[in-house]
Amino acid sequence: MTTKPDALPFDLRALEIFLSVCEAGSMAAAARALSLTQPAVSQAIADLELRTQTTLFDRSVRPLALTPPGGVMRQRAAALLSEARQIAPLLRETVRGRLALVRVGLVDSLARALSVPIATYLSTRAEQVSILSGLTAAHAGALLTRNLDLFIGVDDLVEIAGLERFELVSEPYIVLLPPGTPAPETPAALAALAKRLPLVRYSARSKTGIEIERHLRRLGLTIAAGPAFDTPFGVTEMVACGAGFAISTPLCLAEAALADHAVAAAPLPGPVFARTLTLVARRQELGMLAHDVSVACRHALRQSTLPKLRTAMPWLGDSLTS
């Protein structure tokens, strides 16, 4: 009502004034620092509070105190302003045909395998390269809000138009067991195993974790809650400690990079259950760059990571494809 739903809640000038008040400790002092009058600052802050529908300062004490939302605002406003100030110089530095900054999201399971190849390849194509590891869900959101230029992950965002996708590798899910534990040969054996040993999960924040839960439900298996981790390292380490077993993948196992035989790997019994890692970018914004990165990644995987996995787990056969 007050404003259109997509209207901007403030402008940068208001944030600048707000931060000045935070630093100066009072509106009057901020006004002096900014060469404004005190009412101008007072109004700007009041307007900012109105637009964000929050109270930023506690006026009942002096010197002025930040409320909890005010503290968050200070944190975010400072970040936003510093980014804004970087933009203009960056534009002027931009050299024809060379990107100033490429931001890549890389799913944790490929961080070790691909961060070096991606960084090496992109450094020939961009001034600055930023590679963030993490969960695909976060990266997918960041791509859509343009906080990332491309990501590699386990979700190809089929439902979103205007993206381009390059499949890098497909791999089956596997079972990870503490050394010496016999491998379950059937889904029933898996269920029996889960009675003796907790299942170490990927957290429900990760796409892999969600997929695994769904698969277990399809198999009709209900397995008691156990520890959950976001990263392959966390899950694998827990299994290595003997604290449980896990459903994971060959690349996740490679990512954890534990000592040989620290955990045992076995095929996942039951119907075929696999995942595909895909490079996703917005169409027509990076030219051929996304395609070229996908080629470099596939090359790096075929040269180095996949042969190692095939040696360590010969039973993978051609379920591991690139």
Place this chain on the structure above:
Amino acid sequence: MTTKPDALPFDLRALEIFLSVCEAGSMAAAARALSLTQPAVSQAIADLELRTQTTLFDRSVRPLALTPPGGVMRQRAAALLSEARQIAPLLRETVRGRLALVRVGLVDSLARALSVPIATYLSTRAEQVSILSGLTAAHAGALLTRNLDLFIGVDDLVEIAGLERFELVSEPYIVLLPPGTPAPETPAALAALAKRLPLVRYSARSKTGIEIERHLRRLGLTIAAGPAFDTPFGVTEMVACGAGFAISTPLCLAEAALADHAVAAAPLPGPVFARTLTLVARRQELGMLAHDVSVACRHALRQSTLPKLRTAMPWLGDSLTS
């Protein structure tokens, strides 16, 4: 002259209009989409170009084309606006006493050792936790511009006031060699080794790389240029391949997590040369949080990483301290 040096180069409204033009493909179409008149859009874009001192669109073709700086502007403007729009809802969600978001920079050499403990600990203290691995230089800059709340790295920023620092661990530099290579016992032997085998370096962008170069100069050693990497994994992997030797540290070796005996480690001959990893935060903004994180980190290191290093490299003695 045109504007004060610290003046804002633009307003969020201008970026909104700019992005609308990018999407619509023409200023006239953008004006319709925004319920403005065409001259309003034309003026806003002209003003934005004037303030940033760039040309964003190529008007000599239709439909309007983005110039290279225009492309960068699109990328950055979209990111900035999406962040700006997130702020107000975030403020309203803020619960008393609990931080909405804590952003941590973690030096690559501790990424494996500490990302899980930090994430686990902070999830009890904040709604959302963001951990970025990378180079300390980038994190130090990000802390000062408030894009990070705290970082753990190899620079304690002594020259900057208003920060608080917590030392986590000190470790000596060591030599990494391909398996079977005899360890150099003296600086002279190190120089001789460098004649036979290239030195794999940490890049000059990393603080560690800079420190190592300085130390070599102090020793009077000039070593021919070889390959350089930003990350411990890159450097260690090269040595494991037999492509050279490296000067590194125990924690970097642990971070690379190669198989046992994939590389040989030996003391660095010559005078004592060590580094200290420190947690740095802005004073008085996070309360006790920075201190509490440092305690959690030191605990995690003493429990898990340091004992392993002492076992693998018993000659470290008490040069490795926490």
Place this chain on the structure above:
DNA sequence: CACTTAGTATAAGAAATAGTTATAGTATGG
């Protein structure tokens, strides 16, 4: 090629916004 169409640029005035001065009210310290 003239000619239409859909677009961009510029000038001048209207509307909205951000600033000012003036003044009343409030927290804190002597």
Place this chain on the structure above:
DNA sequence: CCATACTATAACTATTTCTTATACTAAGTG
């Protein structure tokens, strides 16, 4: 309780942003 230094509100002014009006330009069409 009073002095001081601050914040809030009202009314006015200056500046900026947007509109109308009009001239100019790129690209397609017969």
